[in-house]
Amino acid sequence: MPNYIKSAAPKPHARPLSTSVPAIVKGVIDDIRSNGDAAVRQYSEKFDKWSPVSFKLSEEEIKDIISRVPEQTIKDIKEVQENVRKFAIAQRKSISDIEIEIQPGVHLGHKNLPISSVGAYIPGGRYPLLASAHMTILTAKTAGVSYVVGCTPPILGEIPSSTVAAMYLAGADEIFILGGVQAVAAMAIGTETMRKVDFIAGPGNAFVAEAKKQMFGDIGIDLFAGPTEVLIVADEAADPFTIATDLLSQAEHGPDTPAVLITTSEDIGRKTIEIVDTLLTRLPTAELAGESWRTFGEVAIVGDLTEAYALADEYSSEHVQILTKRPREALEKMRNYGALFLGEKTCVSFGDKVIGTNHVLPTRKAARYTGGLWVGKFLKTVTYQEVTSQEASGRLGKLCGRAARAENFEGHARSGDLRDHLATGSEYEWIK
Incomplete structure (x- = not known):
């Protein structure tokens, strides 16, 4: 049994807002379904204080925005996107x-076809997460998706120029400065100015996660995040300063990030806690990272x-980071x-940003049954079948007739009977 020398705090009571998130999201979606662009504008004004003449950026606007992005940032975006x-x-x-050919004259196959249209949501909020453009838009385009629209919110009333550059360079066909539930709903439902995606x-x-959840079925989604x-x-060979640094690198995402250390060395565990506390006195994002660490941080000692x-x-x-003597184990x-x-030369931040x-x-234990977003998520594996031998068609027809009648599906059985009749000339009472 593990010995926890730091445990997560007792789970706080749900904030009143959390219980109303599904209702708020449903109201926005229903309104946009009924009123289209007018509702989209209303909620953008309400939630983001953003109401431009057009949410969609023109080619000229995109080029002007990108021209204001530092040259080094453009070079870095291109290098990262090449890695992706x-x-x-x-x-x-x-x-x-x-x-x-599973038997003579019976051919089965599958093809991997790209989804026709995809909406990519690139978050804003506290940070302009331009790396999400690489992961969504570029990956969809690599899969062969013909149309990709990208939506990203304004940040403090401003267009996030680096994010727009990343979206454009990733291959977005259209870019909208639009965030939140209204962006997800507009992409999923379609409006006068926004094409519906699949x-x-x-x-x-x-709110974005809940909107995706509620729209799932009308459209496909990547993950419930x-x-x-x-x-x-x-293990005992790990460097506690590296551990502390890497735990906090993820804890700064927000106030509710689980940051967990499992170690075979109590000394490593205790030193890591001490170093985390020290680093939190210097880290510019300590307010967020510290709340995550205090509330959700854990250190477990194992045998x-x-x-x-x-x-x-x-x-x-x-994200699971392995800091042991034999990490590939x-x-x-x-x-x-x-x-x-x-290994120590690899960090989670590489995966977040550049590698x-x-x-x-x-998240939330979904790794038990699924992996993350990748090219395959943008493909549909579809099957086809063809019987080219009359003899094989008759043989399958007899089998189908028996199998269907065992389930009391007479219509199915007769479809099989017909193939047997066409192949062998056999007679059935229902055939006129």
């Missing part, structure tokens, strides 16, 4: 169409790495995680 593109292309090449990807706050999570597995990996699998965390020992980060793997990942 290379990995996404390799993933796409790993997905193959197939066709087999799928929406991208992280967001509780929650707050960012980080978990570090460390050995086998126990550490088993406990980490129970957490099923979004986790590839064999662990099953439940959004993404693994192996090329996708940072839209499962």
